[in-house]
Amino acid sequence: MKRKPLEPTRLPTIVDVARLAGVSKSTVSNVIRDAACVAPAMRARVTNAVAALNYRPNVLARQLVQQRTKIFGAVAGDLANPFHAEMAKQIEQHAAAKGYRVMFVNTHADEVDEASLEQLLEYRVAGILFLAHAGMSERARLLVSGKLPVVFVTCSADWGDVVSGDDHRGAEVATRHLISLGHRRIAYFADPIVEDAADRARRAGYRAVMEEADLQPNVYRWRRSPPGLLRNNREVSPESLLLGERRVTAIFSSNDLGAIEILDCADRLGIRIPEDLSVVGFDDILLARLARINLTTVVQPQHALAELAIDTLSARIAGSLPTTPVRRTVELHLVVRGSTAPRSPE
Amino acid sequence: MKRKPLEPTRLPTIVDVARLAGVSKSTVSNVIRDAACVAPAMRARVTNAVAALNYRPNVLARQLVQQRTKIFGAVAGDLANPFHAEMAKQIEQHAAAKGYRVMFVNTHADEVDEASLEQLLEYRVAGILFLAHAGMSERARLLVSGKLPVVFVTCSADWGDVVSGDDHRGAEVATRHLISLGHRRIAYFADPIVEDAADRARRAGYRAVMEEADLQPNVYRWRRSPPGLLRNNREVSPESLLLGERRVTAIFSSNDLGAIEILDCADRLGIRIPEDLSVVGFDDILLARLARINLTTVVQPQHALAELAIDTLSARIAGSLPTTPVRRTVELHLVVRGSTAPRSPE
DNA sequence: CTGAAAGCGCTAACAC
DNA sequence: GTGTTAGCGCTTTCAG
Numbered sequence: 001m002k003r004k005p006l007e008p009t010r011l012p013t014i015v016d017v018a019r020l021a022g023v024s025k026s027t028v029s030n031v032i033r034d035a036a037c038v039a040p041a042m043r044a045r046v047t048n049a050v051a052a053l054n055y056r057p058n059v060l061a062r063q064l065v066q067q068r069t070k071i072f073g074a075v076a077g078d079l080a081n082p083f084h085a086e087m088a089k090q091i092e093q094h095a096a097a098k099g100y101r102v103m104f105v106n107t108h109a110d111e112v113d114e115a116s117l118e119q120l121l122e123y124r125v126a127g128i129l130f131l132a133h134a135g136m137s138e139r140a141r142l143l144v145s146g147k148l149p150v151v152f153v154t155c156s157a158d159w160g161d162v163v164s165g166d167d168h169r170g171a172e173v174a175t176r177h178l179i180s181l182g183h184r185r186i187a188y189f190a191d192p193i194v195e196d197a198a199d200r201a202r203r204a205g206y207r208a209v210m211e212e213a214d215l216q217p218n219v220y221r222w223r224r225s226p227p228g229l230l231r232n233n234r235e236v237s238p239e240s241l242l243l244g245e246r247r248v249t250a251i252f253s254s255n256d257l258g259a260i261e262i263l264d265c266a267d268r269l270g271i272r273i274p275e276d277l278s279v280v281g282f283d284d285i286l287l288a289r290l291a292r293i294n295l296t297t298v299v300q301p302q303h304a305l306a307e308l309a310i311d312t313l314s315a316r317i318a319g320s321l322p323t324t325p326v327r328r329t330v331e332l333h334l335v336v337r338g339s340t341a342p343r344s345p346e
Numbered sequence: 347m348k349r350k351p352l353e354p355t356r357l358p359t360i361v362d363v364a365r366l367a368g369v370s371k372s373t374v375s376n377v378i379r380d381a382a383c384v385a386p387a388m389r390a391r392v393t394n395a396v397a398a399l400n401y402r403p404n405v406l407a408r409q410l411v412q413q414r415t416k417i418f419g420a421v422a423g424d425l426a427n428p429f430h431a432e433m434a435k436q437i438e439q440h441a442a443a444k445g446y447r448v449m450f451v452n453t454h455a456d457e458v459d460e461a462s463l464e465q466l467l468e469y470r471v472a473g474i475l476f477l478a479h480a481g482m483s484e485r486a487r488l489l490v491s492g493k494l495p496v497v498f499v500t501c502s503a504d505w506g507d508v509v510s511g512d513d514h515r516g517a518e519v520a521t522r523h524l525i526s527l528g529h530r531r532i533a534y535f536a537d538p539i540v541e542d543a544a545d546r547a548r549r550a551g552y553r554a555v556m557e558e559a560d561l562q563p564n565v566y567r568w569r570r571s572p573p574g575l576l577r578n579n580r581e582v583s584p585e586s587l588l589l590g591e592r593r594v595t596a597i598f599s600s601n602d603l604g605a606i607e608i609l610d611c612a613d614r615l616g617i618r619i620p621e622d623l624s625v626v627g628f629d630d631i632l633l634a635r636l637a638r639i640n641l642t643t644v645v646q647p648q649h650a651l652a653e654l655a656i657d658t659l660s661a662r663i664a665g666s667l668p669t670t671p672v673r674r675t676v677e678l679h680l681v682v683r684g685s686t687a688p689r690s691p692e
Numbered sequence: 693c694t695g696a697a698a699g700c701g702c703t704a705a706c707a708c
Numbered sequence: 709g710t711g712t713t714a715g716c717g718c719t720t721t722c723a724g
């Protein structure tokens with residue numbers, strides 16, 4: 001009935017410490033968690049034993065008995081996207097500061113993967129952070145909805161708390177900047193890797209300002225494969241848009257990566273930035289600051305977003321939030337760099 | 347003696363499933379792990395019960411009793427660095443493919459943080475991957491050395507398995523490329539964020555080829571704060587190096603990020619790339635492919651590196667590797683883009 | 693203030 | 709094949 005003896009490399013357990021210190025398990029437990037007050041002499045004996053054995057508590061066992069983990073699940077967008085990578089880093093750091101570890105899972109082709117979500121549930125994560133995902137299946141939603149705390153960071157859904165920048169206002173500021181430089185033919189370029197709700201809000205901000213200024217909104221959408229530019233699902237050639245009499249003189253891109261693609265495209269077509277074309281991005285990834293890129297863009301404060309996200313998730317877990325989802329927004333501002341300039345006289 | 351009843355939101359356990367299916371725990375266990383062969387009828391009853399209750403096994407409990415986890419710890423360099431971010435993504439994906447989850451911890455100021463390592467040990471991770479860290483304290487080393495499988499990816503140490511590119515050869519190829527373009531005054535720029543052993547190997551490769559060609563090696567080092575350029579610990583002004591009679595005409599940077607800084611610096615000084623100065627990087631981060639950057643660089647195949655790293659770690663855990671550390675190397679090749687050109691006649 | 697004892701949810705012998 | 713049972717390492721009442 002006895003199972004075979006454990007391998008010799010076994011790590012010391014709380015009983016080993018208790019035995020060595022000549023006390024009971026509970027006393028050791030009390031010391032390592034410094035819970036109930038323990039007599040100084042006892043505490044010293046335990047501490048010595050811990051050091052002697054190089055004892056390290058097994059948090060898995062602890063979390064099993066406590067019926068809750070200190071692990072967050074995080075569903076990150078493609079980490080090859082610098083915005084997501086920077087965000088992931090900030091999330092990890094702020095979580096660690098609150099005593100949580102993070103298990104990251106990548107999205108697959110920008111779609112949240114159900115198997116990964118199930119894994120997170122099997123690990124009994126304390127909550128899930130969705131970082132800027134582009135989409136999620138209904139089945140994926142049902143998997144987690146209502147089962148554990150969820151916060152959407154830089155993206156949105158009605159079945160969890162939301163932490164994001166004020167996309168509408170950010171887009172307004174960007175568009176006003178271009179108008180104030182004298183531009184009138186200003187296009188909005190939607191990058192499909194931007195999450196839907198965020199894209200809609202940015203587009204709406206753009207539209208509002210354009211209409212307020214009696215200008216015609218022009219919305220285009222990148223298609224990644226095969227590469228192309230779409231307007232109302234109809235193919236548009238970049239040349240027709242960027243060259244010729246009725247070309248646009250300014251573009252507001254829904255993210256920095258898209259803006260940088262526009263720069264590339266302009267370079268190929270011999271269009272000078274910012275003399276011939278002004279470009280504004282969204283995010284302010286590190287990349288945007290490079291001298292060779294030098295992109296005017298709407299800053300998403302990643303540090304603040306990550307901190308707020310972690311705060312929200314911990315508060316939700318602690319039960320100190322209203323039952324209905326909260327929606328927290330941080331202010332966005334524009335940083336003007338070298339990719340925008342006054343419209344040149346024709 | 348009875349503890350207070352569990353909260354109503356309790357997730358179903360294996361006993362709940364067993365009760366509903368009218369079988370024993372073990373049978374359920376056998377079914378969900380499809381271990382021992384179970385009669386089809388039984389299996390169906392269990393499967394139904396699982397579905398009905400929406401049961402999901404608690405992997406923490408499983409891992410506790412099995413005395414081993416399916417979690418890897420990964421110590422990543424600064425994720426704001428695209429090379430690390432891309433590497434982290436690949437690691438996560440290959441680990442997932444082998445049934446492992448990854449807990450990432452960031453390095454703090456490029457130094458591996460002892461507290462984070464202790465956390466990983468407390469989670470009883472099955473192994474640790476060090477991804478391109480810049481340095482580690484002696485205490486940090488003692489914390490893990492010999493206690494569990496460790497693999498160094500894109501960095502090196504003698505107390506664990508190593509998976510990396512062939513840095514020496516990569517540097518040779520890069521240097522030969524510059525020499526073949528007619529350059530004679532070629533400098534090596536070391537970026538301090540590159541891990542020591544990798545930097546040494548790249549530098550050695552550079553040196554070897556330079557000496558073989560009877561050229562004088564010139565090694566410089568970036569300092570991040572305050573920004574500056576050092577040679578033998580003495581301050582060197584970029585102007586003196588890049589302008590004037592005895593200026594270098596080509597630079598080989600120990601990583602792409604450093605190479606991009608050189609581009610920035612050249613832009614500021616009015617030095618044209620590649621006409622006046624050729625630059626070669628190392629890594630081939632996504633960034634390097636942008637039209638505006640267009641960097642000639644040594645490609646580190648991240649996919650292959652990540653796969654090999656995960657293979658090595660799993661093999662080590664399975665005990666199918668020799669007791670002494672293994673060292674696995676992948677070939678590196680050069681991709682020629684627009685940042686290098688033949689030396690212009692003076 | 694300390695110790696005894698009852699589990700947390702699961703796996704793995706082993707007996708039937 | 710299936711059920712019984714003894715833990716994995718820890719926390720947490722509750723008695724003393």
